Amino acid sequence: MVRMTRRRFTAVGAGAVTALGLFPGAGRAADAGTPTEFRGVWAATVANIDWPSRPGLGRDRQREELLALLDSAVKRRLNVVLLQIRPTADAFWPSRYEPWSEFLTGTQGKDPGWDPLDFAVREAHRRSLQLHGWFNPYRIANHTDPGRLVPSHPARKHPGWAVPYGGKLYYNPGLPDVRRFVQDAMLDAVFRYDLDGVHFDDYFYPYPVAGQEFDDAAAYRRYGGKFSDRGAWRRDNIDRLVRETGERIKRRKKHVRFGVSPFAVWRNKATDSRGSDTRAGVQTYDDLYADTRKWVREGWIDYIVPQVYWHIGNAAADYATLVPWWARTVRGTRVGLYIGEALYRQGDPSQPAPWQDPAELSRHLTLCRRHREVGGNVYFSARQVRDDPIGAMARVVGDHYPRRARPPR
Template sequence: MWLATVANRDWPSRAGLTAEQQRTELLRHLDTAVDRRLNTVVLQVRPTADALWPSPYEPWAQYLTGTQGRDPGWDPLGTAVDEAHARGLELHAWFNPYRVANHTDPGRLVAGHPARIHPEWVLPYGGKLYYNPGLPEVRSFVQDAMLDALRRYEIDAVHWDDYFYPYPVAGQVFADDEAYARYGGDFPDKASWRRNNTDLLVSETASRIKEIRKRTAFGVSPFGVWRNIATDPEGSDTRAGVQTYDDLHADTRKWIREGWIDYVIPQLYWNIGLPAADYARLVPWWDAVVRDTGVGLYIGEALYKAGDPAQPAAWQDPRELSRHLDFAAQYPSVGGHCFFSAKEVAADPIGAMTTVVADHYPTRVRPPRR
């Protein structure tokens, strides 16, 4: 399961809890993972260019104390690694490479924040602040900041989610023309240059992980549609509004083929039969992509949609997710499932998670050997 810290989505339940309250909540989430017979927790440790460990590169995350840069009085990531391992769980450290803040005011960042020291690194877009992926010094810095955690702790994997270049916002421009003019001369268009920037981030990080600790995995959880078949005959039979290749400038299929990542968890957050993005069409597509590559495939599941009245009728059925696991079991490359996210794994409002466990997880299984 994913354990999200951004905006206090899963943990801590709110900012400003005492160190002991935070620790108690964290251990409760780990215990829930064990109770649900899961074997891996993917903990978000760098939600907005800040850290859940004492980083020399970036400030303490605001979601701990309510104030960015304030020492919470304990080491959340170090504790999570030790306590997860004590329970037989893998702990994957989840980082967001480029998101700086969920607002556009650099003045609200703590004094000494790298984005304030280097305002030329930062671009506002869609109501948020981002590091500019087109700058080599940014790519180098964010790698240093993320991999500091790997040097300090026995984390089992470095994990990224679906955010590379930001999701498109109608009527807004990601203003990287200056960087493109400086660095994009060898590319036919800006989109190709942007994709190459993301490729560099992935390939360089992959190499550095293996230099630091060879057995540590590198995994990515992209938006579930690489490209639609109408855009590319090799794409999936979908009509999604977002395509990672075109909109996020993330060629996730290439990363698998190049062997830069050890596992992929596509976010297949749609019900079986949804016309625009059918779970039953996407699983076979991803199965074919990873086949014979040695890259692990796990399916990202939208547990958070189960019982949400705003979702289609399929999600009101507590058996929808269990049917996902039944379907995916037909495809030999699928090695498991990851659930978004920890709050719903625990609360399970309509019993969808309980049904999955009863139908598919009679016992706990060891994490896969890599």
């Protein structure tokens, strides 16, 4: 099966905020009759997918574009924006650890002349939106040449930390110094800004590339002696990242929620009887070394957003199979379950017939509401929420979001 993940890839006036009667305080207070539901949108900055529309725009234009995305979330009665602020070992704030992102100015390390994260937090909260900082832990660059990185980049100062693989450059998750560094780099934003959440996406060890091997043999020889095989060692490396990150967040800011949006198939049932009745070509446990089920069962995260990016009836990975599997997985835990939705597929002529029907996503929410464990949905991505080319998002709002909702805390 072809891998299905979100990475393949007119502003609404502020009056809309007033018109919807939104409550103050970034969703932290509301009248007693307001429902609680996670209604999120991913705003991607890598390769300028959603924002800014291209690198090198002036400060005022960048601000206008960001406000347009926030206002479109308000218009659609969403309440959480997951803003990608560390897409490739870089930063959308004046980081103490990593350079300014090239997706802001076109030149890595160049100061854009303003603080996008401070602005985003303040403007999101003004609109009663939660803002979760979305981080990619290990991706350094969408190329393999360290010489293209700014000279002060940590990957150039510590060349042994970096591994080229599949046309990209990654930090090696098997090195304890790397694990501590990426935590420090990400938590710099968490501790300095009023973020409501910390969000990891689906990249841990990279997606497998045929005929290539992720070269961590030296790190395995040095640190993997007590493990039965390299796969078990790799999973432990990612387990440590997730567990330690969650612990560090709670020590400093108990109210900040920690979530992950993994590829939706933990393991196929044919591989593991506890897995989902799917036939996916990628399994997070075996291929990305991310034991997402364990993180839920151990309570290391506050919420999980599996990317269930298939239509109802898909032969290899049926939406109607995966949602109840995830509902059973979180049952009896305190981990929130919100389903990731492939809004970007709606109306795409390369997609099968169900995605040409504007009602497909609305049917997804109808199915989700049959499972009490499902506490909401998240849409990829912000540009599609704003532009809504075939009206699928408007259909969701009309069918399922008749009024505002409080995000879970």
